[in-house]
Amino acid sequence: MIRILRIKRNFFTHKEGKEIQEIIGQISKRIDALQTAKQKAIESAQKSEVEEIQTLTSEEVDFDLQNVPIPMKEVKQEDGPSIFVLPFELKREGYVSPAFLRDPEKFKEHEPIAPEIEKKRSEIFTPELQDLISKVNEPIREKPDIQIAKQEIEPEPISTNHTELGPGYMKWLNTLPIRERRKILEVLDELRYGLESEYSFILKYYISVFLDLKLYGFAIHYYDRRNGSYSPFVTQGLRERTSGNMIFLYDDQYIGKESGTYSIIEITDERKMDRFFRKKFDPIDLEICTSILTIPLSNFGIPFRFFLFFKDPLTKENAQEIENLIFHSLEPVIPAFEEYDRKILGELFRDKRDVVSSRVHLMRIATDGERGLTRSFKIEFHGKNFKTLESLRKKTMSQISEIIGPEDICFGIGVGAFGLYTRKNLEKQIRSLIDQTGNPYDFVEDIYPENGKNLFIYL
Incomplete structure (x- = not known):
């Protein structure tokens, strides 16, 4: 910026002042020209940059x-x-x-190959040469393939595959009809090759063993030490309700004392009317069958028992023959039975002793009915206050527990409700204790066998 000072008059001569004004005017023009040129240069540079910057695809x-x-x-x-x-x-x-x-x-750029070289290569590397090279590079697998094929094609020698079985079993096996013997050997081979689990093997094996017995169905029960009863392990030909409910106690009244020999359960009209017997079976199975043959395996140290269902009456001679058939057939399946028993025993030793004893007691009551007079009570207090109802229930149950016997059971059912199972006639005492609370309540009593009702009938 150029400052132009005011010049006092009469400081220069008229000529000198005129020359100074001309010089200042020329300087101003040059400055304007310089600024114009600079602006044009900046605009030109910006325009060139815009033209050079392009976005490429x-x-x-x-x-x-x-x-x-x-x-x-x-x-x-x-x-x-x-x-x-x-x-x-x-x-x-x-x-x-x-x-x-x-x-x-x-x-990267690759050097171009001359046409002469490319032509020579095509003449040398023909498709035939490529096939030969691929065959040479293949791994040699002829010997293993031949060995595997031989193993698959060769028939399985029955006599050598079952040499681990005892001579007594093989002698019994040879006495069976050809069709039944072939079925049994097929199942044994499936087990040997690992094609069947132990559970399905036992079922398939005895389906083959019982092929000529004309059974309606059969079940193999395991003696569960946790609740002192025989429960179904595998079943065949029986209805679902029978397979789930057919539970028998040790020394059960229907199968008799444990003596190691067979017993026959006759399905009579009297048995069909027995609530504790009837609830074990599906009604259709009871109507079709007339007898059940049960054979324990306790003599062999195996906690299992067979139950065979027949449509026709069973004689003692036939029962003895079937028992011998089962005893002779046991050798291949004993390891499977023992394996299952070891598995359950492992779980048993993890239970507490008081839990085991209570389960045995409850199962005996539910299955056998204790063959005596029993009473069950249900008491329910009226009201809507949760704390009050629970306080009444706990107080009354505590008082009742002091008057019942060691085999009696007092248990909670719900809010303000509890049940009692006892052999004693405690109705008056219980009502007296409940009346002392001053709260209204419902009192229901069932007596077995007078009215045919029992707390455990439908378990």
Whole structure:
């Protein structure tokens, strides 16, 4: 910025003042021209930059990279991944494609192959030569393939595959009809090759063993020491309700004392009317069958028992023959029986003694009915206050527990409700205790066998 000072008149002569004014005017013109030129230069530079900066498409960048390979320098860091340094040798500004960063070798220029060399190669490397090379490179697997094929094709020698079975079992097996014997050997082979689990093996095996007995159905029960009863292990030909409910106690009244020999359960009209017997079976099974043959395996140290259902009456001679049949057939299945028993025993020893004893007691009551007079009571207090009802229930149950016997049971049912199972006639005492609370209540009593009702009938 040029400051123009006011010049006092009469300080210069008229001529000198005129010359000074001309000089100042020329300087001002040159300054204006210089600023104009500078502005034009800036505008020109900006215009050229706009023309040079272009956004390239991915196809243009790939084409540019293919034609002009860019050397890339890899710088490795001590702690961290490598850094690829790209030189600034692109013809113009753009983007480097991820394909180039993944595989730079693909974008390098390869030297062109002369036509003479290419022709010579095509004459040498023919399709026939390629087939020969592929055959030579294949691994040699002829001997193992032949051995495997032999193993699959060779028939299984029955006599050598079952040499681990005792002579007594093989002698019994040879006395069976050919069809039944073949079925048994097939099941044994399936077990030997691991095609069947122990559970399904036992079921299939005895389906084959009982092939000629004309059974309606059969069940194999396991003696569960946790509740002192025989429960179904495998069943065949029986209805679902029978398979789930057919539970017998040790020394049960229907199968008799444990003596190691067979017993016959006759399905009479009297038995069909027995609530404790009837609830074990489906009504259809009871209507069709007339007798059940049960055979224990306790003499062999195995806690299992067979139950065979027959449509026709069973004689003692037939029962003895069937018992011998089962005893002779046991050898192959004893390991499977023992394995299952070991599994259950492992669970048994984890139970507490008081839990085991209570389960035995409850199962005996539910299954056998104790063959005596029993009473069950249900008491429920009226009201809507939760705390009050629970307080009444706990207080009354505590008082009742002091007057009942060691085999009696007092148990909670719900809010303000509890049940009592006892052999004693405690109705008056219980009512007296409840009346002392002054709260209204419902009192229901069932007596067995006078009215045929029992708390455990439908368990």
